[in-house]
Amino acid sequence: METLMDRANKIAAEGIFLGGTLKRFEIAGRTQLIALLNEGLNPNSRVLDIGCGCLRGGYWLIHFLDKNRYFGIEPNKMMLEAGIKYLLEPGLVSLKEPRFDHNADFNFSIFRENFDYFVALSIWTHAAKRQIQSMLDGFVSTASPRGVFLTTYYPATVFKPDYKGQNWIGAGDPVQPKGMVNHSFGWIKEECTSRGLSVTELKGEISKYWNQTWLRIDRQAH
Numbered sequence: 001m002e003t004l005m006d007r008a009n010k011i012a013a014e015g016i017f018l019g020g021t022l023k024r025f026e027i028a029g030r031t032q033l034i035a036l037l038n039e040g041l042n043p044n045s046r047v048l049d050i051g052c053g054c055l056r057g058g059y060w061l062i063h064f065l066d067k068n069r070y071f072g073i074e075p076n077k078m079m080l081e082a083g084i085k086y087l088l089e090p091g092l093v094s095l096k097e098p099r100f101d102h103n104a105d106f107n108f109s110i111f112r113e114n115f116d117y118f119v120a121l122s123i124w125t126h127a128a129k130r131q132i133q134s135m136l137d138g139f140v141s142t143a144s145p146r147g148v149f150l151t152t153y154y155p156a157t158v159f160k161p162d163y164k165g166q167n168w169i170g171a172g173d174p175v176q177p178k179g180m181v182n183h184s185f186g187w188i189k190e191e192c193t194s195r196g197l198s199v200t201e202l203k204g205e206i207s208k209y210w211n212q213t214w215l216r217i218d219r220q221a222h
Helices: 004-013 025-038 058-064 078-087 092-096 130-142 187-191
Strands: 047-050 071-075 099-101 115-118 141-153 197-201 212-219
Touching: 004 025, 004 078, 025 058, 025 115, 047 058, 058 071, 058 092, 115 130, 130 141, 130 187, 130 197, 187 197
Parallel strands: 047 071, 047 115, 071 099, 115 141
Antiparallel strands: 141 212, 197 212
16 A cells, blocks of 8 residues: 555655655654644634645545645646645645645735635745745734634744745755754744734744754734
């Protein structure tokens, strides 16, 4: 019987980026699902998967969520199409009716929905500050009243300073230079506060995605 890793290997064999190494493919997707479950995800939740790639995490979410509850944004059409072709079992798309969009502007309103959960796994580790600001604005405008945004980032340090560039840096885009970026938690907190949002670093067993730190963002209590 063909395993999920067998299917992922077919994507890799075509030279398509998996979102990370093949070795970590399955555990990375599971980690994304577990992080959301720990924050209250249920099958009826509407989830927006930002930078869903070849559905490394989407595979698990599409199976778990009810029909028409999974939404994915991925600018790289080739990556997403490979995920749909190789990872998702026959009939699953018709059964669950996931919805996708390819915009590269982090335009969350394209679906005309309000989301309960937003997830951006290893996206802020490549994003410029203007792109993070766009995501926060999108969260404010499309989140349900109790909406939660989970994302991972690399905290800025003396040796790995706060990224000030204007462009996306990283794998998955053949035009852009490869690499990862760090952001100041203080800057993130200021951007959240200015939008009426609160941000906390998650603690406990799920607090890290390898060396990346999970953040939870939601509306400030009044």
